[in-house]
Amino acid sequence: MNKLLAASAILASNLAFAGDKVVVYNWSEYIDESVVEQFTEETGIEVEYATFDSNEVMYSKLKLQQGKGYDIVVPSTYYVSKMSREGLLQPIDKSKLSNFGNLNVDLLNKDYDKGNQYSVPYFWGSTAISYDADSIEAGTITSWKDLWNQQWEGKLLLTDDVREVFHMALRINGHSGNTRNPEEIKQAYETLKSLIPNVLVFNSEAPREPFLSGDVSVGMNWNGEVYMAQQEGANLEYVYPTEGAVFWVDSLVIPKGAENVDNAHKFINFLLKADVARANAEYVGYATPNQAAIPLLSDEVRNNPAVFPSQEDINNGEFHHDIGDEASQLMNEYWQKLKTGM
């Protein structure tokens, strides 16, 4: 709700100025609003801000408008490769990004975008399990498989994200979360079908909220959401399941049809500043790819396993990759069935 009000407030305030602007389309609750205000103060560029809660919806809008309408978008890795392949993105001019060197080189030059031609990492993080430590004993939940336990009937939260939910089932069945094999995907669908009676709610808008309101005590969650809930006083535990958590990277990209390309570069460069990246990371609670910001972080954030996973947990998990149109179409079909309860 806060983000809805905030977004409309930001939009409304922008109607007053029709001047220099940059249009940002980001995941909901994925930026420290004071960072946005600071950018406008320093540069005089107004930020028009809109949010989405799934890669699929973001992609549909961009595809429909042929990459017009937004100056900065924040897709996950597998959508960076898909969108650049389809010509929806424009190359990023790194000569305009004086702070690019702040980034952790381990997160650059990956398969999804060789040489970071189109994308600049924004945050990376994980999807795993969180539970309310006040009502559930430690050690009750250690694996994805534990979510299938009958005691959670009608009680679980799942993220409203087709790739993440399938990733979980694929890992339980001993397959890669990035499989393109139709048989393995079908098997994952069968596995998930038996989980559906346990599902109370799908939420990718702010998965922490049903936890905070007491409606849910166990479910899938994102590390940053758990961190934010902890900041808001909830006693939430974050568990990296034994089958391996889902890891992902979200990147800043500039769509092909962007109208304020210069401002978009300015905004990206601003986000790459070490102190801005620090403020942003301490607010959203995801792991920052900004190496220069890490020494600036408070100890509490830097040492929080929910924010920065251990190397062991990273090795045990798996990063999301592009699985191609065919496999993702198949997953989408099964996803519709699952959400319908079939």
Next chain:
Amino acid sequence: MNFRRLIISVTLAWLTVFVFLPHLLLVGTSVMTPNPDHLVVWPVTLDSFEKVFTPLYFSVFWHSLELAAIATVICLMLAYPFAWILSTFNSRTQALLLFLLILPFWTNSLIRTYAIKILLGKKGLVNATMINLGIIDEPIQLLYTEFAVIFGLVYLLLPFMVLPLYSSFDKMDKSLLEAGRDLGAGTVQRFRHIILPLTMPGIVSGSLIVFLPAMGMFYIADLLGGAKNLLLGNVVKNLFLVARDWPMGAAFSVIMMLMMALMLLLYVQANRLVSRKGGLHDSNL
């Protein structure tokens, strides 16, 4: 005369551009072939309509009908006595009460839906009150259930049921009731033979105005029902935005439109029948 013509042509142009053409596009889209890259491509096909009637989608369709029907019946049961009582007050009180009924509509429905979330949550007002009154010991799950969806639909759509009913009651000639009583008709008889037939147009139009939108309110099912595909609106939204199968999403919309047309047709027919029998007119709609 010129002014009149101007108004009519502006209205016509408006309806053509913003209602007729979009619907034509929708119908056109529904018979195209889906394509992940270009959304829709040739050739023309009826595949999407066939898919709507596969067990998967038909079950959503049916379930959505059920939820919308329950919401409509509840709206009717609440609105009918309310509209009746409303019509018995003097005109100043009526105006005030109608104003109070419409007042919440000045707040965006999305914000009111979030308010319902807070109300129905496990730590929400409803659960807290019931625990304090000793009705329950543990908070019960109200949010993310079908109950919550129906609650939200009834809450948002109730005024649309009240208004046409009120209009029917308001126009009803109260002296007919007195005449009925003088001639010895009991309460039940007066209700069945005078009130019910005279308010039937209000009942039918109120039900139509509630029933069809109820099936489409995807954000109610998303926010209060836990984003499971409960209403037709959710399926259409997901087909367009997530699965990007536009022809099929369009096919669902076309079927909904046809259903609406069919119901209106039935209504007109029924009305004609009633007016031939009892001399009633459709003027109070």
